[in-house]
Amino acid sequence: MTAILVKNLNKYYDNGFKALSNINLEIKKGEIFALLGPNGAGKSTLINIICGINKKKDGEISVFGHDIEKNYKMARSKIGLVPQEIATDSFEKVIDTLKFSRGLFNKKNSTEYLEKVLKSLELFKKRNQQIRTLSGGMKRRVMIAKAMSHEPNILFLDEPTAGVDVELRQSLWKNLYDLKKNGVTIFLTTHYIEEAERLADRVGIIHQGEILMVEKKDKILEKLGDKRVIITINKTSKNLKNILNKFNYQKKKNKLIFSLDLKNNRNSVSDLFKDLIKNSISFYDVEIKKNNLEEIFLKLIDQ
Amino acid sequence: MNIKGIVAIYKYEMSRTFRTFGQSIASPVLSTALYFIVFGSAIGSRIGEIDGVNYSSFIVPGLIMLTVLTQSLSNASFGIFFPKFSGTIYEVLSAPISPFEITTGYVTAATTKSVIVGTIILITSTFFVDLNIKYPFEMFCLLILICLTFSLFGFIIGIWANDFQRIQLIPSFVITPLTFLGGSFYSISMLPEIWQKISYFNPIVYLISAFRWSFYGEEEIDLYISITTIFIFLFACLLTIHFIFKTGYRIKS
Numbered sequence: 001m002t003a004i005l006v007k008n009l010n011k012y013y014d015n016g017f018k019a020l021s022n023i024n025l026e027i028k029k030g031e032i033f034a035l036l037g038p039n040g041a042g043k044s045t046l047i048n049i050i051c052g053i054n055k056k057k058d059g060e061i062s063v064f065g066h067d068i069e070k071n072y073k074m075a076r077s078k079i080g081l082v083p084q085e086i087a088t089d090s091f092e093k094v095i096d097t098l099k100f101s102r103g104l105f106n107k108k109n110s111t112e113y114l115e116k117v118l119k120s121l122e123l124f125k126k127r128n129q130q131i132r133t134l135s136g137g138m139k140r141r142v143m144i145a146k147a148m149s150h151e152p153n154i155l156f157l158d159e160p161t162a163g164v165d166v167e168l169r170q171s172l173w174k175n176l177y178d179l180k181k182n183g184v185t186i187f188l189t190t191h192y193i194e195e196a197e198r199l200a201d202r203v204g205i206i207h208q209g210e211i212l213m214v215e216k217k218d219k220i221l222e223k224l225g226d227k228r229v230i231i232t233i234n235k236t237s238k239n240l241k242n243i244l245n246k247f248n249y250q251k252k253k254n255k256l257i258f259s260l261d262l263k264n265n266r267n268s269v270s271d272l273f274k275d276l277i278k279n280s281i282s283f284y285d286v287e288i289k290k291n292n293l294e295e296i297f298l299k300l301i302d303q
Numbered sequence: 304m305n306i307k308g309i310v311a312i313y314k315y316e317m318s319r320t321f322r323t324f325g326q327s328i329a330s331p332v333l334s335t336a337l338y339f340i341v342f343g344s345a346i347g348s349r350i351g352e353i354d355g356v357n358y359s360s361f362i363v364p365g366l367i368m369l370t371v372l373t374q375s376l377s378n379a380s381f382g383i384f385f386p387k388f389s390g391t392i393y394e395v396l397s398a399p400i401s402p403f404e405i406t407t408g409y410v411t412a413a414t415t416k417s418v419i420v421g422t423i424i425l426i427t428s429t430f431f432v433d434l435n436i437k438y439p440f441e442m443f444c445l446l447i448l449i450c451l452t453f454s455l456f457g458f459i460i461g462i463w464a465n466d467f468q469r470i471q472l473i474p475s476f477v478i479t480p481l482t483f484l485g486g487s488f489y490s491i492s493m494l495p496e497i498w499q500k501i502s503y504f505n506p507i508v509y510l511i512s513a514f515r516w517s518f519y520g521e522e523e524i525d526l527y528i529s530i531t532t533i534f535i536f537l538f539a540c541l542l543t544i545h546f547i548f549k550t551g552y553r554i555k556s
Contacts, residue, residue, distance in 0.1 A: 083390070100314075100315050104400060
């Protein structure tokens with residue numbers, strides 16, 4: 001089932017700046033989708049348009065089949081949004097701000113549900129504190145709790161772990177996994193490629209308002225990633241030449257770095273080792289490195 | 304209809320009022336009491352009757368107007384300006400709540416606050432003057448109507464304003480002078496003819512005239528003209544708000 005469908009979306013600002021250009025995107029129910037892109041790429045603009053905060057120029061967007069303009073109430077009722085900036089009334093109590101958020105979405109107050117949300121985000125003990133007394137990380141949790149307070153089907157998180165310490169980041173990731181288990185669709189933007197690599201089922205890459213690629217995370221790694229085998233040898237062997245002709249390699253001091261094309265030859269690693277042994281080339285360390293999303297991302301936006 | 308959404312905004316705004324009780328309610332009451340002491344008791348005792356009404360009693364409707372007009376404007380404008388300023392407006396804009404429902408939440412809260420302040424000032428005035436309100440029901444209806452109209456106007460100012468200075472601009476430089484010159488402390492008929500004619504271009508004159516009528520049964524301007532003026536202003540504000548939400552003016556980029 002399609003959770004979000006974006007067709008031919010364009011966005012221009014009054015000064016003529018084209019923020020989004022012909023965006024087409026389909027997000028499936030229950031998936032975690034990560035949108036990667038440098039600053040100013042259009043990530044937040046896309047989220048804000050889907051959520052009703054910014055206006056679009058043209059194109060169509062629907063949320064669970066509901067057009068975001070013609071049937072905006074139904075569309076928005078499915079969405080929870082955690083914006084990039086921490087924006088709360090500092091003098092409000094944590095529990096009160098959650099009740100406010102739930103009310104805005106026309107939901108009857110449910111102390112039981114709100115307490116469950118607070119507990120899941122380790123905010124329960126702070127529920128009667130004013131937001132201004134909380135740390136930055138805790139405030140970010142409050143933002144997530146507000147977005148979850150009305151039981152959304154889709155959660156948008158605009159750089160949720162920016163400026164958050166490692167412990168909190170890990171705990172937020174766990175929260176997102178738990179939400180996914182409960183069938184919540186998650187759309188997140190992030191600067192941390194590691195975050196996308198860990199969490200996402202699919203990854204989109206956006207640059208200068210254009211989506212460059214949308215793929216399953218594993219497929220991106222498979223398509224664009226290559227594997228490097230780094231071998232540290234004892235000394236230069238005479239037989240080395242026999243194998244060097246067969247593989248792409250770089251030599252750095254006593255290290256040989258082989259770049260293997262796994263797409264066309266899945267057995268290339270084992271072929272290399274067979275040749276090394278056959279030619280009696282002794283080595284004392286082997287390291288295998290895969291291209292990660294960060295390298296792929298940089299490669300793509302450089303093109 | 305998102306009733307719970309309207310109630311959430313209303314309750315939030317009212318809780319903000321009670322959180323800042325001194326600024327929201329106690330301060331206007333204190334300043335009005337000072338007006339009664341200075342203009343009513345000290346200076347007023349040396350002024351005779353106006354249109355058959357003791358001067359101290361004569362200024363009561365004008366003083367209530369002076370306060371509720373500025374209160375309605377500042378309550379409603381700050382109510383919507385602050386979320387814009389702090390960024391919390393994102394939540395209202397992304398919620399399944401219509402422009403009409405958003406406006407209802409903010410404006411009814413601002414109206415309630417102003418009516419509470421107006422009522423408290425009315426009660427306070429009874430400590431200084433003998434009040435005999437001729438048409439109490441009509442007086443209360445007019446108070447609500449005027450507070451509502453100016454809360455709508457304040458809501459527009461709050462959306463239009465980009466900074467705190469602009470929030471204060473219209474209340475300080477337009478509404479307060481017009482209220483002072485609109486017959487709060489005197490009868491228009493006391494002015495030279497040319498100033499009387501100029502005063503008829505001041506919309507506040509109509510509000511004070513209608514409100515004073517509900518107290519003493521005497522109007523300076525025909526009651527129906529005054530009420531029509533209030534309604535024209537009310538609908539103009541509603542139309543402007545409709546335009547704002549339709550175009551996203553100063554709310555959505």
